[in-house]
Amino acid sequence: MNRFITKFIGICALFASFVCSSAELPKVKASFLLTHEGFLIWYAEKQGWDKKLGFDLDLTINSYNGLALMKQYRNDPNTWNITCTAHVPFIMGGKDVLVEVIALASDEAxxxxxxxxxxxxxxxxxxxxxxxxxxxxxxxxxxxxxxxxxxxxxxxxxxxxxxxxxxxxxxxxxxxxxxxxxxxxxxxxxxxxxxxxxxxxxxxxxxxxxxxxxxAKQLGETIPRTIKVDENFGHANPELVAKFLAVFFKALQLQIDDVDSMVDDYQQFYKELAGKEYSKEVCLEDLNNHQVTALDTQIELFENKGHRRSWIQNLEKDLTSNTLIVLKSMDTNDIQISNRIKSQKYINGKYLKLAKKYFDML
Incomplete structure (x- = not known):
């Protein structure tokens, strides 16, 4: 009996130590949508890569759209630290949303x-x-x-x-x-x-x-889904943001290297979070329909060339202009045009560079 009690106390102490250790980890609140990029960060969390880099990923997967995430932030800027949406809802609904674009999740044209x-x-x-x-x-x-x-x-x-x-x-x-x-x-x-x-x-x-x-691809369009960080959070926690990007890009790189290995998990993602069942063929097709770009390449795409805009700045500038032209006739209260579109300083590639050292640790 004494031996049993001793073991029980030991297990409780170990569990308490684990809980305390987890509680001490800095937290990143990420709010992603029930889409491809949501799967990638969900997959990364499932592998425990956040804990390996010494932070706690507090992930929420939402079934609504990017415009709702913008509204959510306006109502409470502390609701998330990092999110991911397409460019259109950010431009047309991003008024007073003080975020920086820090990475490309995919092109889903x-x-x-x-x-x-x-x-x-x-x-x-x-x-x-x-x-x-x-x-x-x-x-x-x-x-x-x-x-x-x-x-x-x-x-x-x-x-x-x-x-x-x-x-x-x-x-x-x-x-x-x-x-x-x-x-x-x-x-x-x-x-x-x-x-x-x-x-x-x-x-x-x-x-x-x-x-x-x-x-959209047949129209020659690019539909970038971009990762965004709350500006204040990012400036206060640059290494933490870099670690987040590292775990995301670890999952993204696996899609590039061995997409077939992710199909079962993609099926599980939609079944668990949406109650939907898609065939392996559909899941593989959807993964392939989301064009992803490796970390090293993105560092270059975000890099300014002398006094010229970076590739990502040119892409966002063109898409912003096209969006305003196409949607100008819409009469909706949902439209609250971002007050950041006059300057592209909200596009920040420094976190990608910082992420490289952490990516190499995984």
Missing amino acids: AATSVVALDNSDIFKTQGYDEYFPKVYGSPESIRGKTFAVKGVSSGIYTLGRWLEIFGLGLNDVKLVKFPDSNISDELKKNKYHGSALWSPDLYDALKLGYKEAVT
């Missing part, structure tokens, strides 16, 4: 699409514009149709760019905003003529009888 019901007249015409031979649609088949969208997003930006091919704008179609519910359930209840979606909702729509009219 191949996973962002305009879809329509597969029996739509839209699919009777392909190659209306000779410069876009694979794109479906014509002015007559599109004008006046109803498209469901997730508010101000990369999806509606892609819709707007598609309409431009036919000399149309967002005012030439009827836009309906998805309610804050499961999009798959909403598409089952209401057969909208079309929608503008990205994965994983895109795959749900395809299951329900929708077909891709165009992808």
